[in-house]
Amino acid sequence: MRSTPWPATWRGLTTMGKAKPAGIGHNKGPTMEAGAGWRRFAWGKARRDLLPQMPLEVVRLRVRRAAELGLDYRAYASVRAATGRDVVALLFSSNALRVVRPQDDLPEDRADKLKSLRRTGLRSVVARPMVPGDFASRLAGAHGITLDMVAEAPDLLGTWSDARKQMLAACAGVPADAVLLIGDLGLERAWSDAGRLAGYVPAERFFAGPLRG
Numbered sequence: 001m002r003s004t005p006w007p008a009t010w011r012g013l014t015t016m017g018k019a020k021p022a023g024i025g026h027n028k029g030p031t032m033e034a035g036a037g038w039r040r041f042a043w044g045k046a047r048r049d050l051l052p053q054m055p056l057e058v059v060r061l062r063v064r065r066a067a068e069l070g071l072d073y074r075a076y077a078s079v080r081a082a083t084g085r086d087v088v089a090l091l092f093s094s095n096a097l098r099v100v101r102p103q104d105d106l107p108e109d110r111a112d113k114l115k116s117l118r119r120t121g122l123r124s125v126v127a128r129p130m131v132p133g134d135f136a137s138r139l140a141g142a143h144g145i146t147l148d149m150v151a152e153a154p155d156l157l158g159t160w161s162d163a164r165k166q167m168l169a170a171c172a173g174v175p176a177d178a179v180l181l182i183g184d185l186g187l188e189r190a191w192s193d194a195g196r197l198a199g200y201v202p203a204e205r206f207f208a209g210p211l212r213g
Helices: 038-049 056-068 072-085 106-118 131-142 160-170 184-195 203-210
Strands: 087-094 121-126 149-152 180-182 199-203
Touching: 038 199, 056 072, 056 087, 056 121, 056 131, 106 131, 106 203, 121 131, 121 160, 131 149, 149 160, 180 184, 199 203
Parallel strands: 087 121, 087 180, 121 149, 180 199
Antiparallel strands: none
16 A cells, blocks of 8 residues: 555546646646646647747757757757756666566667667666666676666555655656656656656657767
């Protein structure tokens, strides 16, 4: 049984037919209730209207940086707009890497993509029964890929507070809001919010992008 319930925003709960008031730290962004699509559009437009017009050279630099991180420009621009800072590390779930058992090898397309990344730290959270140290050694030995940090992944049925602790452990040494999570399962998106990371990109989107030459 969970010792700490997931926040109401993740359970879609309301009280007496009305949305629960935003708590401390809420950014007053759009909710997931009726009319959320329109409010999301209006919220995004308001944010874009507040952003200054960037010089062409700045746009070029950010396009180049997105390519170094293996991201499409739209994903990278969204992170920069939300956090105001660059991404210093990519955090991959073992599901995103398609490694779900200790004996599984990293698929070739995943290995090639990781090797193509530039000027970013590489980290991972691995699900049981995998052991973080063994996982890091296998990637280094078989593919020459060095991970800066490997930690245990949060339990998919665990508590919000436990997920936060484990995500912060995976971000040790760097600001959590400069770490971008690459995940594969719907519930993994919640880890990004729990740890207050830079954002979340689905593995399907990340690994579908072209390799950096």
